[in-house]
Amino acid sequence: MQSLSRALTVLAELNREDRAYGVTELAVTVGLHKSTVHRILATFCAHGLADRVDDHRYTALDGLAALRRTAQRRAGPEHTLTALGDRLGRLVVLAKPLPKTTGTVLQVAAVAGGSSVQPGHAVSLRQSALGRAYLSALPTNEVTGTPDLLDTLQRIRVSGFAHNARPVASLPRMVAVPVRASDGTCAGALGAELIQQGSVDEVRRVVSVLRSGV
Template sequence: MQSLSRALTVLAELNRQDRPYGVTELAVTIGLHKSTVHRILATFCAHGLARRVDDHLYCAVDGLATLRRTTTPQPDLLTEAAHRLNCLVVLARPLPRTAGTVLEVSAVAGLTGTVTSGDAVPLRGSALGRAYLAALPAEQVEAGPDLQKALQRVREVGFAHNARPVAGLPRMVAVPVPDGIGHCVGALGAELPHPASLADIRRSLPVLHRAAVQLGPTLTEALLRRGA
């Protein structure tokens, strides 16, 4: 998973602008060792995802213009939200064909620590999970009376939060990520201080809601490409 994450990070950066990149520039920009970036670029060239301009420069192939539009907003939006809130921001989404049952960390930004891409997200115990479940059609969610009550509360207030860490995730406030046509494609959360107050939650919500709305179309396209 780590090697795949590194490769996708290189590919996203390579597609960020219509110009060649040097190996050293890419390595410094994304924080990987130069030899690692060089091996990834060589693999991309072998599979037609990139091309070598000369001995030291690489660029994305023309056919990846669509990828350029869909990969760059996600890290940019998360980084912007993390910067505005000065905290860890986590994006979670369902695995292919698992809507309503499985959620994983898709991306993180800000004051990162133990949370990494690919981590499982508890659906019922975490703010991310409950924000996601509350936005799904009720018939898709198997929930007992206690969870139903909790999800109804999330629907009423528009967010979920947990006052303590859950399965490696910190205290968070989270909102659903909509796709623009009434479907939920994930959840976006921000770490809360300890102790957290209602003012801390209210400060985070406008930033999270704005980023979630912008991220929705990107996640929808990604899920379709993965066969969800």
């Protein structure tokens, strides 16, 4: 625990002011050996908590918020879904394309906050909020369908979310947003159950929370 205490002391000092700190300055301030502080700072840089300005100076990045995001990325989508489900207090679903069927078939990849939907369930592309949110983020030349569907997808592109007013197969009434990969392509859709029938305020609130997780 002593090493953790030392690291937290250095982290707190590094975040005290919005400027670069020298290794010697930090060592003197926190009462540690320069080599110890140097090792701690190297660890911070590796985890996105600090940035090396030059050979002997470091600056804080996003502090503990960055550490939390790093932990979430390492824990995978299930961790993010659990956090969203806890925050919303309702079913949250992540749907992704099946292997080798990108753009044609979706299935539930992960679930949090409910048991009515299970991983592996098929997702309707053209009727469900999850499917339509996914389709709306694909290149328009890759999506075919009826004029009504294409008009709906265009409205979703403008608003940034899709929703269905009635249950679709195993899915309840939901609102969903596209999930994009690091290269900008659509990797799936993230949706949450709608509890209040026809409530615009509820849709807006849930969409805001979902967007914080993508």
